[in-house]
Amino acid sequence: MNDIVCISPVDGSEVARRPVATGAEVAAALAQARKAQLEWSRVPLAERKAMMLAFLHEMRAQNDEIVPELAMQMGRPVRYGGELRSLEERVRALVELSDEALAPIVPTERPGFRRMIKRVPAGIVLVIAPWNYPYLTAANTIVPALLAGNAVILKHAAQTLLVGERFQAALDRVGLPEGLFRTLTLDHVVTRELIASRSVDHVNFTGSVAGGRAVERAAAGTFISLGLELGGKDPAYVRPDADFDFAVEQLVDGAFYNSGQCCCGIERVYVHERIYDSFVEAFAGLTARYRLGNPLSQDTTLGPMAATRFADTVRAHIGEAVAKGARPLIDPARFPADKIGTAYLMPQVLVGVDHSMQMMMEESFGPAVGLMKVASDQEAVALMNDSPYGLTASVWTEDAAAAERIGDGIATGTVFMNRCDYVDPALAWTGVKDTGRGVGMSRLGFEALTRPKSFHLRIEH
Structure with a gap:
């Protein structure tokens, strides 16, 4: 069995080692996520918002441990205090945006009809997160995805293995349906197979241009939606x-x-x-x-x-x-x-x-x-x-x-x-050319994690 290993840039020591999830473990997680998502999609938005604020509280409670742990994983000095301040800003902003972003779109009234476009959850969202801002970049998708009624599978970078476990610990404590959020340790091969299987409904990847192209190749022909935030200069x-x-x-x-x-x-x-x-x-x-x-x-x-x-x-x-x-x-x-x-x-x-x-x-x-x-x-x-x-x-x-x-x-x-x-978080986070495609943050970011469903109801005939 292959292991994913995090080697500290500080002193070359081994920070963490985790086995790659087996095919059976991935399949079980997906089945549980699919079941949990149906339950979660029926939870009122007000309750989902409260749980995301509770998640923020749980992350805050871990921060004294997170800061030195993060320094050992990827080298950021402890004097900067980790990512909690920005994480709090983003989570609170996304919670506030969710009412407007997820509200039905109602066209001009037409006598005898009731018409609307609902934003329904995509289903299961796979988040492939990078190591450079490992809490913020992951939360950028995890939080709006859960607010929108989705299940989330998180594959975090090898360099920041422990970050995924911190997310898992925090979200496990807030009362989500079992299996709604799951961190999996995956290598590139298993990740490609997961995407190609069409077992997830949306993939958000943050990383290199080469990595984005690999995700696009894996998704070819599946018609699942993608969000790709890639290189920058x-x-x-x-x-x-x-x-x-x-x-x-x-x-x-x-x-x-x-x-x-x-x-x-x-x-x-x-x-x-x-x-x-x-x-x-x-x-x-x-x-x-x-x-x-x-x-x-x-x-x-x-x-x-x-x-x-x-x-x-x-x-x-x-x-x-x-x-x-x-x-x-x-x-x-x-x-x-x-x-x-x-x-x-x-x-x-x-x-x-x-x-x-x-x-x-x-x-x-x-x-x-x-x-x-x-x-x-x-x-x-x-x-x-x-x-x-x-x-x-x-x-x-x-x-x-x-x-x-x-x-x-x-x-x-x-x-x-x-x-x-x-x-x-109130503005669209997007790019052009080799920076990728798709949108995060703002109300437009919620659109990437949902699909429009039109209702055309004749109420008089």
């Missing part, structure tokens, strides 16, 4: 009228928080030529103040990446850029914990970059960012659009009309002004 544009200090501070954080391991983290910055030199100096100066080290220490502001192979990818992107003429600004002497062959990787800022380099075109997903000088809004938009990805883009300016005008020209799912690296 999110840009920022700093106009000369931006609040300079605020833009520097926020963009440094947007590039390096979580060691840059964020789908909507800042990976490339275009700065207007009028402020470029001063911006570069300030950006590099603030970056150099990070402290790379053991994430269990309160002094550490930058932990290791989740795995050595991820750090190796970033090192390769930096090396290729430097070989092509880019110049790194951060002195390695400031970061003695950075060691080749480990997951500990210092932050790096590069100038002299261009779009012939992987650093500006391919997802690095790590603590490295390229800065480029631009002469106009038009040049910035053209460069931001010169990407295979399109998740978010941010514009830094004091002119809201300009930000909206510039945003209209950017091929992206979300446009920020004076903000970055954030998911607003």
Whole structure:
């Protein structure tokens, strides 16, 4: 029997080992989920909402254990307190949105008829969650799926095996029908077979472009619905009228928080030529103040990446850029914990970059960012659009009309002004090009987890 193993990036120790679910175990879970979903779909929405708030309470009760456990699994420093604050914001927002999002759509009245479109549950939702924000990314689908009356099967990433068990423990305590939510330890082969069997009704996958293509191949011909949030190479544009200090501070954080391991983290910055030199100096100066080290220490502001192979990818992107003429600004002497062959990787800022380099075109997903000088809004938009990805883009300016005008020209799912690296649960979370397809968050996210069912009732004849 195969095992899934989580190896800590902190010290190379084994954090968790779990056997891959057998075919019989998967089949039993699906049968139980199908039965539980029918029962759950008849539970009034008000009760479902109360249970999701109870789930939030149970997650809060575990947080003191979750934070160091998460640091050991994927390297985020304990000083940041885990993901509870954002989790609470999202769960409460989704609970509030559910009344409107799940209410029947009633067309213009027609005498003698009663007509409506109900949003009915999809059925069983398979959530394939990533390791980088393992609580938030999973909850983005789990919570609205359960609110909408679905059953949920969670396959969490190997790097964050224990997260699925934390979800299971919390949801088991709130009184859901037995088997409505189930965490299963699955490998890629079993996951593909599960999708291809058409035993689930919707799949939500967050991960790499290659992973998204594998999910699409597995689902081919099944006609089940898919939500795919894939790669990103999110840009920022700093106009000369931006609040300079605020833009520097926020963009440094947007590039390096979580060691840059964020789908909507800042990976490339275009700065207007009028402020470029001063911006570069300030950006590099603030970056150099990070402290790379053991994430269990309160002094550490930058932990290791989740795995050595991820750090190796970033090192390769930096090396290729430097070989092509880019110049790194951060002195390695400031970061003695950075060691080749480990997951500990210092932050790096590069100038002299261009779009012939992987650093500006391919997802690095790590603590490295390229800065480029631009002469106009038009040049910035053209460069931001010169990407295979399109998740978010941010514009830094004091002119809201300009930000909206510039945003209209950017091929992206979300446009920020004076903000970055954030998911607003009231707005649609979506992307274009290789970033994937489908929608999460907002009332539109509920639509992906339900299906429309029309009622055309003749009440007079």
